[in-house]
Amino acid sequence: MNPDVYQAAAASALTTNDYVLEWIAENAQRCQPDAIEWCDGSEAEKRRLTDRAVEQGVLIPLNQKKRPGCYLHRSDANDVARVEHLTFICTPTKEEAGPTNHWMAPTEAYAKLATLLEGSMRGRTMYVVPYVMGPLGSPFSKIGIELTDSVYVALSMRIMTRMGKQALDLLGDSNDFSRGVHSMLDVNPDRRFICHFPEDNTVWSVGSNYGGNVLLGKKCLALRLGSYLGRRENWMAEHMLILGVESPEGQTTYVAAAFPSACGKTNFAMLIPPRRFQGWRIWTVGDDIAWMRVGADGKLWAINPEAGYFGVAPGTGPQSNPTALRLVERDTIFTNVAMTEDGDVWWEGLTDRPPSGLTDWHGHKYDPASGKPAAHPNSRFCAPATNNPFLSKRINDPEGVPISALVFGGRRATTIPLVLQSFNWIHGVYMGATMGSETTAAATGKVGVVRRDPMAMLPFCGYNMGDYFCHWLEMRARIPYPPKIFMVNWFRKGPTGSFVWPGYGDNMRVLKWIVDRVLGSVGGRETPVGWVPREGDLDLSGMSIASEDFMEATAVRPEEWKEEIRLQGEFFRTLDPYMPRALELQRELLMSAVEMGAPDGRGRTP
Numbered sequence: 001m002n003p004d005v006y007q008a009a010a011a012s013a014l015t016t017n018d019y020v021l022e023w024i025a026e027n028a029q030r031c032q033p034d035a036i037e038w039c040d041g042s043e044a045e046k047r048r049l050t051d052r053a054v055e056q057g058v059l060i061p062l063n064q065k066k067r068p069g070c071y072l073h074r075s076d077a078n079d080v081a082r083v084e085h086l087t088f089i090c091t092p093t094k095e096e097a098g099p100t101n102h103w104m105a106p107t108e109a110y111a112k113l114a115t116l117l118e119g120s121m122r123g124r125t126m127y128v129v130p131y132v133m134g135p136l137g138s139p140f141s142k143i144g145i146e147l148t149d150s151v152y153v154a155l156s157m158r159i160m161t162r163m164g165k166q167a168l169d170l171l172g173d174s175n176d177f178s179r180g181v182h183s184m185l186d187v188n189p190d191r192r193f194i195c196h197f198p199e200d201n202t203v204w205s206v207g208s209n210y211g212g213n214v215l216l217g218k219k220c221l222a223l224r225l226g227s228y229l230g231r232r233e234n235w236m237a238e239h240m241l242i243l244g245v246e247s248p249e250g251q252t253t254y255v256a257a258a259f260p261s262a263c264g265k266t267n268f269a270m271l272i273p274p275r276r277f278q279g280w281r282i283w284t285v286g287d288d289i290a291w292m293r294v295g296a297d298g299k300l301w302a303i304n305p306e307a308g309y310f311g312v313a314p315g316t317g318p319q320s321n322p323t324a325l326r327l328v329e330r331d332t333i334f335t336n337v338a339m340t341e342d343g344d345v346w347w348e349g350l351t352d353r354p355p356s357g358l359t360d361w362h363g364h365k366y367d368p369a370s371g372k373p374a375a376h377p378n379s380r381f382c383a384p385a386t387n388n389p390f391l392s393k394r395i396n397d398p399e400g401v402p403i404s405a406l407v408f409g410g411r412r413a414t415t416i417p418l419v420l421q422s423f424n425w426i427h428g429v430y431m432g433a434t435m436g437s438e439t440t441a442a443a444t445g446k447v448g449v450v451r452r453d454p455m456a457m458l459p460f461c462g463y464n465m466g467d468y469f470c471h472w473l474e475m476r477a478r479i480p481y482p483p484k485i486f487m488v489n490w491f492r493k494g495p496t497g498s499f500v501w502p503g504y505g506d507n508m509r510v511l512k513w514i515v516d517r518v519l520g521s522v523g524g525r526e527t528p529v530g531w532v533p534r535e536g537d538l539d540l541s542g543m544s545i546a547s548e549d550f551m552e553a554t555a556v557r558p559e560e561w562k563e564e565i566r567l568q569g570e571f572f573r574t575l576d577p578y579m580p581r582a583l584e585l586q587r588e589l590l591m592s593a594v595e596m597g598a599p600d601g602r603g604r605t606p
């Protein structure tokens with residue numbers, strides 16, 4: 001590397017921290033950038049980087065009258081999603097990564113990626129992006145620095161995290177920061193690796209420029225490294241939204257919920273209560289990630305470590321998420337959506353029919369007759385949380401919010417009722433450990449195959465899934481006043497194949513039952529697999545749902561459950577020999593309870 005480059009970077013450094021400076025020098029030596037630029041997080045810097053990105057064709061300005069401060073990015077067509085098969089947990093032993101993660105030995109991974117990074121930033125700028133995950137000064141928060149050769153990443157990190165000089169000021173002389181190195185290389189799937197080194201609090205990501213692979217604060221630090229650190233430090237990093245339910249009397253109850261990717265987490269986090277619920281408000285704390293710790297009061301407290309939303313655009317429309325439409329009105333970076341003739345954005349689900357004259361996500365004229373979508377199905381918006389009109393006032397509270405209920409959800413056409421309350425913590429952990437979603441015909445060719453995704457963490461747990469379950473079980477002893485645990489399913493279908501529950505805003509009715517159960521102010525029906533609401537327990541006023549549909553939505557059928565519990569056992573076997581015994585015993589207990597209630601002669605009625 002030209003020594004002047006490093007000299008210039010050292011002279012303009014935003015810190016005197018030797019650990020940081022040495023680490024940057026080492027990586028600059030390896031990657032050989034033409035320039036090194038420290039990101040301070042200022043408005044002037046945002047303007048400068050945005051202008052540069054536009055000049056380079058990385059960002060396309062949208063209609064600034066309609067969408068002030070908004071830009072479109074088109075990614076390489078081979079680089080549009082997270083790549084689980086190229087994502088590695090690099091722990092000293094394979095066993096520590098466990099059966100659900102791809103593993104590479106740390107020495108091998110470092111060597112392989114160092115070779116790829118050699119000279120990778122020649123002709124490019126290395127951006128030094130310091131950031132904080134979590135509210136500034138919070139005991140939950142973590143500091144990270146990402147070195148990246150992507151101006152798109154630098155600008156997106158500015159939205160998604162508390163990015164800038166304040167991170168370095170908070171770090172001071174400490175060595176306690178997460179080290180992220182990212183180079184796009186030539187954006188080639190053959191040279192794409194996302195490697196996590198939990199023991200070194202380090203992530204190296206090469207060959208991609210797609211959000212989940214390269215915004216290293218998000219999935220990489222906040223979930224994979226975070227879950228590893230959480231286990232070591234007795235806290236929890238979870239793939240959960242956090243919302244506050246405020247009653248007309250002004251009492252707010254906080255709920256955290258896990259759903260597999262693309263199952264409507266962002267929509268649920270921004271739910272608008274139906275008209276009947278006048279005076280009720282849902283406040284968004286977070287839409288994707290929760291960091292949770294036991295507070296001095298013995299409750300479980302949570303923060304959202306992020307500062308923005310990286311949401312899936314398709315399917316976001318006036319019915320599914322009117323709030324999201326408001327938050328992408330300005331200062332948003334869109335990726336791989338379609339563009340209208342007048343420089344606005346469009347995606348499937350925004351309106352019933354595509355407007356004429358669209359440009360598709362590749363940048364070509366869109367032909368609706370092609371049968372292909374105009375926006376990529378995983379196209380995204382990246383918007384600051386402060387754009388959300390229903391952002392919780394507690395978003396920057398260093399203590400976070402107290403969680404009263406944990407909710408697990410999935411997309412299931414049968415078996416799983418609209419809402420089910422667990423009997424206790426172990427049973428709740430069991431619900432999370434067995435949650436899953438049915439694949440659709442379009443995705444796999446096989447309908448109704450349940451892909452298990454424990455706690456929605458399958459792609460995000462930074463260590464052995466069996467140990468992760470143990471951590472959940474062990475947390476119970478550390479939480480004197482634990483949240484109640486529930487399971488929901490908005491997607492159950494009736495005999496005619498149509499959904500029995502309308503979903504969207506009406507999910508408020510389920511949320512209210514959950515809150516009332518926490519407060520002990522509503523009843524329910526005990527079934528062998530948990531508590532469900534009876535018809536009068538759920539506020540159904542102001543909606544039209546046939547009584548049969550409600551019965552169907554909340555039905556617990558022994559025959560379906562016997563099969564379900566058998567399949568849950570099959571899933572557990574794939575995690576052997578790491579499965580905690582408590583969950584297998586819970587499984588057997590549920591099976592015998594279901595069999596006792598089953599009208600097939602095998603079980604007896606107790």
Ligand code: OXD
Pocket residue numbers: 082212260261262288310
């Ligand atoms: C996400 C995901 O992008 O879960 O949040 O895939």
Ligand code: MN
Pocket residue numbers: 239261288
């Ligand atoms: Mn997610």
